[in-house]
Amino acid sequence: MNAHKKKRQSKKSKLSWRKHVDISDVEHFFEDKWLQERLGKPASEKANDELFLVDTTPNAKKIVTSKQKRRLLLKERLPKCFSILQPHTAVPAPISKKNQLKGKSTFASIIEKKLLKHLKKGDTLPIYNRAKVRRLNKLKSKQRNVTFNSNVWNCEALNQVDGEWMNDDTKRHTLHGTSKYRKIAPHSVHSKPTLLPSIEVPHPGTSYNPNFEDHRMLLKEAAKREEKVIKEERHLDRVTTGMFSKVTVSERDDNWLVEMSQGLEDEDANNSDSEYKSINPPVKNKKKDLKQRRKHREHNKMLNAIRMIKKTKKKITDIHNLKNVMKDIQQKSNKTEMLKLKRLKKKEYTRNEPKRLARRKFEESEIEFNAPQDISGNLRTLKREGSVLMDRFKSFERRNILRPSSKHNLKKGKFKKFTKSDHKDDWKTTVARPNIS
Amino acid sequence: MVAKRKKKFTSGEGARYITRQGALKKLQLSLKDFRRLCILKGIYPREPRNRNKAQKGRSGIKTLYHSKDILFLMQEPIIWKLRDMKVFFRKVAKAKTTKEFGQMHRLLKQHPKLKLDNIVKERYPTYIDALRDLDDCLTLCFLFSTFPSLEHINHEQFALCRRLTIEFMHAVIESKALRKVFISIKGYYYQVEIKGVTITWIVPHQFGYQPQRGEVDFKIMSTFVEFYIIMLGFVNYRLYNSLNLFYPPKLSIRNVPEIEKKLVNKEALTSERIAGLNLPLHNTVLHTEEEVELDEFPLESSSEEMAEAKKEGEEMNKLKTLFKGLKFFLNREVPRESLVFVIRCCSGEVSWDKLLFVGSTFDEDDETITYQIVDRPIVDKQFISRYYVQPQWVYDCINARELLPVNKYFIGEVLPPHLSPFVDKDRDSYQQYIPPEEVLLRNPNVKLADNDMEEDEGLEKEAEGEEKEESDDEDEPDELKDETVEKLQQNAKKKLSVKTGEVEKEDPWKKHKLEKQEYRLREKMVKNKHRRLYKSMMEGKKKRSKEVWLLKKKRRLIEEKEKAARKGKTN
Structure with a gap:
């Protein structure tokens, strides 16, 4: 089987291409090139100034010993320990960028980067509390969500249907039961529950730098209020604790003994009779006899007759007494008139008073004032008195918007403590050894 | 057939009232929710005319409400919200006790809120109604704006109070509505007049927070x-609109240095400057000064009233521009917010130390400053070009509606008393005794007739006597003259000629007499119903004036005695 070497070979497939095409010259060329890259050009191709150095310095007579030479060389050379860090080829790295760690880029880090660009030499970056920044951003985004971009008072009235010819009642009727139907707000929603203004006019004495007269008036008012409170306290004290005299402990015990032994002696005395007496003896249904019944009837009859006679008599006298009757009526009507006026007056008087809305009565807050020694007459050193929040709260209560309620309970509920069943060590106690703790 | 027996207390006073406990049962609310609902809706307990009937014969004193009011509460949609809230809080509590904190936080994020816009409209059908009831609102909001965050109370409420009150103060400054x-x-105590409605409120002194537990x-x-808060917000909106201002308020922060802009975000920057109260707000339209001139009605009958009203109007205008063109510098020990508010209301310019608060406009060494407000006994470095006065001067000027002489208010001087402007200023000196010292205090220009002029009295008497004699002399020839003139006229009538007219002189005495007669006639017209009241009124008046006269006389006698004694000594 002699195979003739064909002059022309098929280069159809990759395999045949590789087999029959001679690429040694290309490979050669590349190898040569790579070698050159590694070691540099061959000396034949190098330019003269690459190969030779022109010695410009005059030949110095200074004699350098070989040891010194070596030292100098060593000084110039990179330390051997770093040689491993040097690239061992002249081939440039295909990816010049180092492997970067990818972290989360926060708002603060972006800012830092931006800032770094604009920083001058020697400036330091401000330190950001990243958590704080994040929180603030979140807050702001939420805040931004609340937008007011329409005029509420421009939109249509409630319960509107197309037909113009329909009157309001008809419209309401047709809408009833549909989702569009809205109940019209009762009158009380639009009317204020009081005539008092929401912000009361401040007393001129509450100025931070008040007029002498005004301030004295305010102090007087406050003192009056305080006196009232003290008087009430005293009264309560007198009426409750003051009513009872103080006794020593021994006296109290003696009294107790006396009080507790009340009636014991009497019982003994009763017992001495040795006769049983029921507290609640049985009732006997004792019947009246016929005579008694008759007598009773007759008596009743007589009483009735007397009453009737009196009545008829009074009728006759009343006619003569008409003047007095008229007078009575007049008196009565006068009284009602007076009461009516009184009621009106009271209404007028209590119009601005807080109404009774709950079991607890409304309590006025104390009058706020600066004591004379606290007035500095200076905005910087002013002493704040009273709180706006408290003022608003009390104002709501006074204006019948909130019902007066007890102070906010600060006490937390008591915790009941108990040991968990698996932590109980009562297994130690048995019937046999009851006293092991 | 017998008619059905009418049960007791099913009509009249007995049916008109319902006890608090009954109301709770009817509305199916807890006491806490009921109280809240009542406050929000403006339903208050009532006092019956006949308590026995109203309480249906039960003894004791119970808190009663109108049953109609309770029926009105019954249809309020807020009730459902309150019931939902109860369930909600139960869920939160459960999550907390079972330590499911994730669940708890998720729930708390959906905290239900009450919408009160409708209720504002319902309770105050018109804007004026709301203004009339603003006293309480402002006092409470100003108070709450000073509080730190407290237990059990939503802390954003305090911040919102602060924001809204400052906005309100800006509106007052813009409209220059401050009166007292x-x-x-x-x-x-501040009193402003908006749309003819006088509004008074109290702002607590700026000291450290004092805990007020247990009392309220x-x-x-x-x-x-x-x-x-909701009410004030809507009032503010309306106020700003009527003043052509942007609501929420806007400020120009162009002149602010870059560094300060970098330090905080934009909103904080503007809100701080708004809180400074020192910069004018942006207008929605270009500002046009409108001088409200009182219309003149040619009615003779009310000419006096008209003149009075005119005078009042002039005084108001004077007050509005009292500090115009004046520059104030506040030292750091004086209450900044109050003074800035008050001075700016009278169109003055204010500034303070840059480090004291944001929003100062000029420094202490500005030579154009005319007054520096100081509240310490000695100031080291003083400028010649300005007066150093104590803060009371500003307040007294506003109450007097003119620039008072400064010499009594210099540094270290013992100040004259700060009088309340709320006492009736025109209380009649005829009706009530006012000591001459107070008269002098109120109006230093007045010359006291009775005592200071004593030396001149003799002379005056003589002069008067002479005058009288003269007038007596003159009277007789006048009569003669009259007769002759008449005769002449009669003669002249025959002749028919034209003469230059003479101005008829009004005899003041005659006029007085006529007026008195008219008054008597008018007195006769008093209805029988009011006759007694009128009589008693007049008697009281007489009595009081007599007392005043007596006191004056006493004083005069005492002083004369003293004077005589002094003269005796000198002799």
Whole structure:
């Protein structure tokens, strides 16, 4: 089987291409090139100034010993320990960028980067509390969500249907039961529950730098209020604790003994009779006899007759007494008139008073004032008195918007403590050894 | 056949009221939700006329509501939301206790929110109604804007309060609506006039936050604020629209240095500058100054009122441009926000230390500054070109509606008292005794007639006497003259001639007499119904004026005595 070497070979497939095409010259060329890259050009191709150095310095007579030479060389050379860090080829790295760690880029880090660009030499970056920044951003985004971009008072009235010819009642009727139907707000929603203004006019004495007269008036008012409170306290004290005299402990015990032994002696005395007496003896249904019944009837009859006679008599006298009757009526009507006026007056008087809305009565807050020694007459050193929040709260209560309620309970509920069943060590106690703790 | 017996309390007072517990049952809400709903919808408890009937014979004092109000609440769609919320919170609590935090966070992201826009419209059918009820709203919002985030209360509420109040202040500045300011120990009282509605509010002093636990139920107040925020937002929108401003407010940040732009994002940058209150906002249209001139009505009857209104209007205009062209510099120890707001409302220019707050426009060494507001006893470096005054001067100027002399307000001076502008300024000196010192304080131009002029009194009396004599003398010849003139006229009539007209002089005394007569006639017209009231009113007036007169007399006598004593001493 002699195979003739064909002059022309098929280069159809990759395999045949590789087999029959001679690429040694290309490979050669590349190898040569790579070698050159590694070691540099061959000396034949190098330019003269690459190969030779022109010695410009005059030949110095200074004699350098070989040891010194070596030292100098060593000084110039990179330390051997770093040689491993040097690239061992002249081939440039295909990816010049180092492997970067990818972290989360926060708002603060972006800012830092931006800032770094604009920083001058020697400036330091401000330190950001990243958590704080994040929180603030979140807050702001939420805040931004609340937008007011329409005029509420421009939109249509409630319960509107197309037909113009329909009157309001008809419209309401047709809408009833549909989702569009809205109940019209009762009158009380639009009317204020009081005539008092929401912000009361401040007393001129509450100025931070008040007029002498005004301030004295305010102090007087406050003192009056305080006196009232003290008087009430005293009264309560007198009426409750003051009513009872103080006794020593021994006296109290003696009294107790006396009080507790009340009636014991009497019982003994009763017992001495040795006769049983029921507290609640049985009732006997004792019947009246016929005579008694008759007598009773007759008596009743007589009483009735007397009453009737009196009545008829009074009728006759009343006619003569008409003047007095008229007078009575007049008196009565006068009284009602007076009461009516009184009621009106009271209404007028209590119009601005807080109404009774709950079991607890409304309590006025104390009058706020600066004591004379606290007035500095200076905005910087002013002493704040009273709180706006408290003022608003009390104002709501006074204006019948909130019902007066007890102070906010600060006490937390008591915790009941108990040991968990698996932590109980009562297994130690048995019937046999009851006293092991 | 007997008619069906009517049950007790099914009509009248008994049917008109419902107890709180009854309302809870009817609405199927918890007490907490019911309270919230009532506050949001503006339903308040009522006091019945006859408590026994209203409580259906039950003893004690119960909180009662109108049953109509409760029926109105029943159809409110918010109720369904509140019920949903109950379920939602239960789910969250369950996720929390079972430590499924992922689930919990997912739920919390979908936190249901109440939409209150309709309620604003429902409670305040018109814009003016909303303005009328803005006092509470503003006071609470200003207060809440000072709070740090607190337990149990949504912290975004505080931030929103701050944003909205600042927006409102900007609107007031733009419309120059400020009328009165008062610094009390509680806080700053401001009064503005918008659309003819006077709005007053209190801003607490800027000190560190003082915890107020235990005294006030914070949750209730925050529910109020929850509604007021929405209301204020819509009011702001309307206000800005009426002032031709963009809402949300826009500012030009062109002049801001690059570095500051880099430091924060754009929104924070603008919002900080808006909070500075010092830069004018962008207009939607090119601004055109409109001078509102009062129309003149040729009605003679109300000429006095008209004149008064005119005067008031002029004063208002004066107040609006009180600080125009003046430049203020605030030292760092004065309350910046309040002063900037107040000065800008009167068209002044303000700035402060660059490091104090964002938004300062000029530095301290600007030579064109006219006033520097200082609140410390000594200032080291002082410029000759400006006045150094204490902050009270600004507030007093606004209340007096004119630039007061500065000398009483210099550094280290003991300040004159800061008077409240809210007391009735035109309280009648005839009705109420005002000591002369106060009169002087209120109006330093007034010359006090009674005491200061005592020396001149004698002279005056003499002069008066002379005048009287003269007038007496004149009267008689006048009468004579009149008679002769009449005679002459009669003669002249025959002759028919034209003479130059004479201006008829009004006799003030005669006019006064006529007026008095007319007044008496008008008094007669008082209805019988009001006669007694009128009588008692007049009597009270007389009594009060008599008291005033008495006090004045007492004072005069005492002073005379003192004077005599002094004279005696000197002699």
